[in-house]
Amino acid sequence: MRNVSVFGFFLLGLVLFFGLSLAQLDGVGTPRIAAHDQGFTRVVLDAPTKPKFSVSIRGKTFEMLISPAKAVAGNADSDTPELASWQLENLGNGVKLTLRTTFDLSSVQGWKAFTLDPTGDQPNRIVIDLGAKLGVVAANQPVASVVKPTTSKPKTPSKPKLTVVLDAGHGGIDPGMSKYVTEKIVTLSLALKVRAILENNGVNVVMTRTGDYAWQGKSCDKRCDLDARANMGSSDRNAFVSIHVNSADARAQGISTYLFGQSADAETLAQAERENGGGSTGKALTRAARNLAQDLINDQLAQLNVKFSKKLANLVQSNLLSTTGAVNQGVRQAEFWVIKKPRIPSILIETGFGTHPVEGKNLGTNWYQQKIALGIARGVLSFLGN
Ligand SMILES: [Zn+2]
Known part of the structure; x- marks a missing residue:
């Protein structure tokens, strides 16, 4: 052998x-x-x-x-x-x-x-x-040959349990978007609801935050904050899910799920800049992430993670649409710093527009948050094979 x-x-x-x-x-x-x-x-x-x-x-x-x-x-x-x-x-x-x-x-x-x-x-x-x-x-199919077993004793796999990292976007001094809801409050509430469902289904959950705080502060800028979250998506874990609320003019509504990559249009690029801190910080981080996305094209393991991230994104997006009935803004790629160079399948979900007069208000309610949480959890569980 x-x-x-x-x-x-x-x-x-x-x-x-x-x-x-x-x-x-x-x-x-x-x-x-x-x-x-x-x-x-x-x-x-x-x-x-x-x-x-x-x-x-x-x-x-x-x-x-x-x-x-x-x-x-x-x-x-x-x-x-x-x-x-x-x-x-x-x-x-x-x-x-x-x-x-x-x-x-x-x-x-x-x-x-x-x-x-x-x-x-x-x-x-x-x-x-x-x-x-x-x-x-027996299925009428060719059967593989049996290889002579080795004499060594098989090692017992350690008690297998899958671990998912949930990232409630923003927090502390960074409120995220604010109109009919404040993003950091909704994202935490959603992440806690998703955690409850996943844990009930035997999945370990690691949260990037469980209260109204963030790394961002006097000694840690936006990049440092996003890096701290991203680092929790270590290779011994099975999926990384970052939860956010979108903003635009009052007409925009619906749910989109992102994996890391180069955005296909100006609107998506602007979205990445906003989630990467906005202003000159957001522009700089987005530019760096865009270069990284270009480098990753030649990285086989990174491309494999992109492939599985896409599968996770598709499952989460379709489950979200069926639990909420929301408008489909699609599965997209963008330069979000928090899911850059993923070591495990990683996605970022824009769970709706906090700027839409109906969807925005719904995002602040328990009943609508429960639908979103169920959609995310079902997608993740389906991806994990539960
Ligand atoms: Zn956000």
Whole structure:
């Protein structure tokens, strides 16, 4: 095995050396898990263009090596009858998926693994079915070869629990926008509501603030404040969600969700400048972030995070629209400093316009905030595979 991983590093080096595109070193998505009524659990992974994988089984442990590939590492409990937990790790130039089952995989024909070709907007997928009586309902698909198990004892994955960072925008001396509502009050109220829902669903939540304060003050400027928040999105966590309220003229309304990148139009750029502190500070930070976005185009891991941030943004935005019925301002990219160079999937949500006479007033009410919080939480949970 050791030779394989050393060779893997060598291959990765070659790939990087020749500057092959991300498409050729593609990302493996977070597992999607569903209990099937025919008595098995199906695990689906979005996979690289031509995934190569091998499987090894040992007792209640199923291991799959996929290469060449990268993934956003993570792990979580599962509550289906067949699956207890999953873990995704980067290993050399590949990805290792570990599934802990509730039954002995080796005593019966308890698993199937196969690939699905792209269809519609679905990419290549690797499908793993787990079930004690799976032989009876076997899918008519090629099955991967079983690799001889190694003699070393499998290490037990640590108690898997996903962690989400919630950033209530602004605070303390920085009120954010102010018209029918004050942004810093709404963002904190929303973040606390989202936290309650996520924690009820077994997700760890880290808050950038839980009261009316911020880092920004005499010894910490806007950039320092935003950096402190961004730094909480460390690579051992699973998602970063920054919550804000929008402002414009009285006609503008609706919800938009952003991932980091270069904004496509002047209106979005102005939005980034405002959230980056406004005035000359906002302009300077936005310009720096725009340069960073340009640099990140050649950073494969950053691009992988952009890809997963987009998936998170799409799920949050669609859930927000269905819980609130608000106008769809779309999923966009912009130079928000707080989500610059993300190490984990990171988004910024403009939950509505505090300057709109109806939406603005709604944003100050408990019932509308509850709808928004539910939409954000559902999107995040869906992304995490809950
Ligand atoms: Zn804001």
